[in-house]
Amino acid sequence: xxxxxxxxxxxxxxxxxxxxxxxxxxxxxxxxxxxxxxxxxxxxxxxxxxxxxxxxxxxxxxxxxxxxxxxxxxxxxxxxxxxxxxxx
Amino acid sequence: xxxxxxxxxxxxxxxxxxxxxxxxxxxxxxxxxxxxxxxxxxxxxxxxxxxxxxxxxxxxxxxxxxxxxxxxxxxxxxxxxxxxxxxx
Amino acid sequence: xxxxxxxxxxxxxxxxxxxxxxxxxxxxxxxxxxxxxxxxxxxxxxxxxxxxxxxxxxxxxxxxxxxxxxxxxxxxxxxxxxxxxxxx
Amino acid sequence: xxxxxxxxxxxxxxxxxxxxxxxxxxxxxxxxxxxxxxxxxxxxxxxxxxxxxxxxxxxxxxxxxxxxxxxxxxxxxxxxxxxxxxxx
Amino acid sequence: xxxxxxxxxxxxxxxxxxxxxxxxxxxxxxxxxxxxxxxxxxxxxxxxxxxxxxxxxxxxxxxxxxxxxxxxxxxxxxxxxxxxxxxx
Amino acid sequence: xxxxxxxxxxxxxxxxxxxxxxxxxxxxxxxxxxxxxxxxxxxxxxxxxxxxxxxxxxxxxxxxxxxxxxxxxxxxxxxxxxxxxxxx
Amino acid sequence: xxxxxxxxxxxxxxxxxxxxxxxxxxxxxxxxxxxxxxxxxxxxxxxxxxxxxxxxxxxxxxxxxxxxxxxxxxxxxxxxxxxxxxxx
Numbered sequence: 285x286x287x288x289x290x291x292x293x294x295x296x297x298x299x300x301x302x303x304x305x306x307x308x309x310x311x312x313x314x315x316x317x318x319x320x321x322x323x324x325x326x327x328x329x330x331x332x333x334x335x336x337x338x339x340x341x342x343x344x345x346x347x348x349x350x351x352x353x354x355x356x357x358x359x360x361x362x363x364x365x366x367x368x369x370x371x372x
Numbered sequence: 373x374x375x376x377x378x379x380x381x382x383x384x385x386x387x388x389x390x391x392x393x394x395x396x397x398x399x400x401x402x403x404x405x406x407x408x409x410x411x412x413x414x415x416x417x418x419x420x421x422x423x424x425x426x427x428x429x430x431x432x433x434x435x436x437x438x439x440x441x442x443x444x445x446x447x448x449x450x451x452x453x454x455x456x457x458x459x460x
Numbered sequence: 461x462x463x464x465x466x467x468x469x470x471x472x473x474x475x476x477x478x479x480x481x482x483x484x485x486x487x488x489x490x491x492x493x494x495x496x497x498x499x500x501x502x503x504x505x506x507x508x509x510x511x512x513x514x515x516x517x518x519x520x521x522x523x524x525x526x527x528x529x530x531x532x533x534x535x536x537x538x539x540x541x542x543x544x545x546x547x548x
Numbered sequence: 549x550x551x552x553x554x555x556x557x558x559x560x561x562x563x564x565x566x567x568x569x570x571x572x573x574x575x576x577x578x579x580x581x582x583x584x585x586x587x588x589x590x591x592x593x594x595x596x597x598x599x600x601x602x603x604x605x606x607x608x609x610x611x612x613x614x615x616x617x618x619x620x621x622x623x624x625x626x627x628x629x630x631x632x633x634x635x636x
Numbered sequence: 637x638x639x640x641x642x643x644x645x646x647x648x649x650x651x652x653x654x655x656x657x658x659x660x661x662x663x664x665x666x667x668x669x670x671x672x673x674x675x676x677x678x679x680x681x682x683x684x685x686x687x688x689x690x691x692x693x694x695x696x697x698x699x700x701x702x703x704x705x706x707x708x709x710x711x712x713x714x715x716x717x718x719x720x721x722x723x724x
Numbered sequence: 725x726x727x728x729x730x731x732x733x734x735x736x737x738x739x740x741x742x743x744x745x746x747x748x749x750x751x752x753x754x755x756x757x758x759x760x761x762x763x764x765x766x767x768x769x770x771x772x773x774x775x776x777x778x779x780x781x782x783x784x785x786x787x788x789x790x791x792x793x794x795x796x797x798x799x800x801x802x803x804x805x806x807x808x809x810x811x812x
Numbered sequence: 813x814x815x816x817x818x819x820x821x822x823x824x825x826x827x828x829x830x831x832x833x834x835x836x837x838x839x840x841x842x843x844x845x846x847x848x849x850x851x852x853x854x855x856x857x858x859x860x861x862x863x864x865x866x867x868x869x870x871x872x873x874x875x876x877x878x879x880x881x882x883x884x885x886x887x888x889x890x891x892x893x894x895x896x897x898x899x900x
Contacts, residue, residue: 287431289457290423318878318889328423335818335856343815343889345878350406350433350456361406361431361456368878368889369817375519377545378511416511438494438521438544449494449519449544463607465633466599504599526582526609526632537582537607537632551695553721554687592687614670614697614720625670625695625720639783641809642775680775702758702785702808713758713783713808727871729897730863768863790846790873790896801846801871801896 287354289327292364294336296321296349297357318343318368321360332364341371375442377415380452382424384409384437385445406431406456409448420452429459463530465503468540470512472497472525473533494519494544497536508540517547551618553591556628558600560585560613561621582607582632585624596628605635639706641679644716646688648673648701649709670695670720673712684716693723727794729767732804734776736761736789737797758783758808761800772804781811815882817855820892822864824849824877825885846871846896849888860892869899 289295298321323340326332336342349362377383386409411428414420424430432455437448465471474497499516502508512518520543525536553559562585587604590596600606608631613624641647650673675692678684688694696719701712729735738761763780766772776782789802817823826849851868854860864870877890 286460287457288460290452290455293456295457318880343880352406352431364818367818368821369815369823372814372816374548375545376548378540378543381544383545440494440519462636463633464636466628466631469632471633528582528607550724551721552724554716554719557720559721616670616695638812639809640812642804642807645808647809704758704783726900727897728900730892730895733896735897792846792871 287325287352287359287361289325289361291327292329292332293327294323294332294342294362294364294367295325296342296344296360296362297324298360299341318345319348320344320371324359327364329364335364336367336370343368343371375413375440375447375449377413377449379415380417380420381415382411382420382430382450382452382455383413384430384432384448384450385412386448387429406433407436408432408459412447415452417452423452424455424458431456431459463501463528463535463537465501465537467503468505468508469503470499470508470518470538470540470543471501472518472520472536472538473500474536475517494521495524496520496547500535503540505540511540512543512546519544519547551589551616551623551625553589553625555591556593556596557591558587558596558606558626558628558631559589560606560608560624560626561588562624563605582609583612584608584635588623591628593628599628600631600634607632607635639677639704639711639713641677641713643679644681644684645679646675646684646694646714646716646719647677648694648696648712648714649676650712651693670697671700672696672723676711679716681716687716688719688722695720695723727765727792727799727801729765729801731767732769732772733767734763734772734782734802734804734807735765736782736784736800736802737764738800739781758785759788760784760811764799767804769804775804776807776810783808783811815853815880815887815889817853817889819855820857820860821855822851822860822870822890822892822895823853824870824872824888824890825852826888827869846873847876848872848899852887855892857892863892864895864898871896871899 287295298319320341320343323336323338323342325338326336344362344367348366349360352359352361375383386407408429408431411424411426411430413426414424432450436454437450440447440449463471474495496517496519499512499514499518501514502512520538524542525538528535528537551559562583584605584607587600587602587606589602590600608626612630613626616623616625639647650671672693672695675688675690675694677690678688696714700718701714704711704713727735738759760781760783763776763778763782765778766776784802784807788806789800792799792801815823826847848869848871851864851866851870853866854864872890872895876894877888880887880889
């Protein structure tokens with residue numbers, strides 16, 4: 285079973301605090317806290333496929349995306365324009 | 373009798389909870405719950421026909437589309453841009 | 461005497477419940493009830509003429525169009541983008 | 549003395565009820581009552597000149613246009629996009 | 637000393653009631669009263685220069701433009717799109 | 725030390741009342757009072773460089789731009805589209 | 813570990829008051845106070861790379877960008893269009 289995002293959307297699994305990369309910490313006090321997640325699947329848009337691939341870690345705005353559950357785990361479907369940065 | 377959506381619209385029959393695909397569960401607590409449905413007919417747009425076909429299962433936002441009844445069953449007419457992903 | 465819609469507009473005569481096509485029923489409880497009507501005249505736009513012709517039955521959103529009366533009968537002038545589907 | 553509308557604007561003289569064309573009656577109860585008028589002058593836009601000419605009778609939305617008086621008579625300067633249809 | 641409007645803007649000197657052209661009277665009761673003025677300078681846009689020249693009398697919406705004083709006289713800097721018509 | 729505006733922005737030093745050019749006076753009662761200033765630096769946009777240069781006197785809307793201080797003096801960074809006219 | 817902004821975004825480290833360049837002081841009373849920062853990383857957009865590079869000092873609006881922490885230090889991810897000027 286597979287969720288394939290359409291167009292410029294990305295399926296992202298949010299990372300728990302302890303999984304977050306190294307020293308990036310997103311403060312609780314930020315007015316619009318960006319969150320971090322792992323890319324699970326990229327949409328059908330050709331340009332998008334050049335920018336992101338499954339496994340990439342990404343930062344996105346607090347209110348970005350729509351929430352679904354896959355095998356009991358929370359995921360988000362987020363538009364590319366709402367993804368702020370990759371984290372390596 | 374046939375409903376033929378115009379342009380980039382899709383006629384979708386929402387899936388009941390028990391019909392939903394495998395392990396995708398849409399939580400009641402999500403701020404904008406996406407829903408799942410089966411594509412019944414695709415619009416007249418040529419690009420749309422390459423992306424979706426009757427029988428495809430799709431995820432869409434909670435407030436997406438306009439509701440009609442066909443032979444007593446609820447259906448939705450949804451624009452492509454409101455369809456988040458396909459589910460296989 | 462003739463009303464000729466301009467551009468991408470369509471002159472539509474709304475259908476009474478009993479005239480509606482077969483088994484499509486538009487529920488009273490839908491948040492934005494689409495309505496059904498018969499196309500009387502299509503606008504001057506060339507693309508529009510390929511999509512709709514007089515006599516077609518169409519579904520449109522509850523608040524679509526502007527109301528006029530012709531020979532005592534209510535009609536609507538609706539933009540193509542507000543027409544959801546044709547019904548055959 | 550002459551008022552020459554600019555661009556896609558049209559100078560229209562609203563028609564009194566008794567002058568209105570044949571059987572088109574615009575009901576008082578319509579949420580956005582379109583009105584009828586006679587085209588007095590068309591704007592400088594070349595495409596507009598192909599669509600409307602002085603003497604044409606047109607339907608337009610209730611709040612369309614800006615009001616001026618010429619020789620004591622109320623007129624409206626209306627944009628083409630606010631003109632719904634011609635009446636013949 | 638000279639005020640040169642930029643782009644599609646026009647410098648206009650509003651006309652007092654007694655200077656207004658012939659029989660055009662702008663009623664006090666109109667919801668958005670257009671006003672009349674004389675063009676003093678046209679902006680740097682090439683297309684604009686083909687449409688208006690200094691000395692032209694123009695009609696514009698009541699809230700159009702920004703007010704400045706030149707040698708004690710009220711003037712307005714108005715965008716072309718807010719000019720409704722010329723008056724000859 | 726130098727502030728170089730980006731894109732279509734202009735660095736402007738507002739003029740005190742006594743420095744204002746000749747007879748242009750901006751009334752206190754105008755709903756959106758335009759102000760006058762001297763261009764200090766123009767942005768990186770090529771078209772902008774053809775329109776304005778350092779030393780030009782410009783009129784701009786009351787709420788235009790963002791305020792900074794350079795060597796104790798108030799300056800504004802204003803977008804070209806908010807500059808109404810040059811004054812010579 | 814590296815944060816790579818996407819598209820036209822820039823990773824900026826805000827400058828403390830004492831680090832600010834020379835005589836530019838941003839007053840507390842400005843309605844929308846621009847702030848100053850140092851560019852840490854530029855996005856993937858080719859045009860952006862011609863305009864800004866790591867180490868550049870930039871001015872940006874008070875509400876620009878989204879806040880993250882890297883190794884305990886506050887950073888901002890800001891879109892190019894929200895960057896007002898460079899400071900040299």
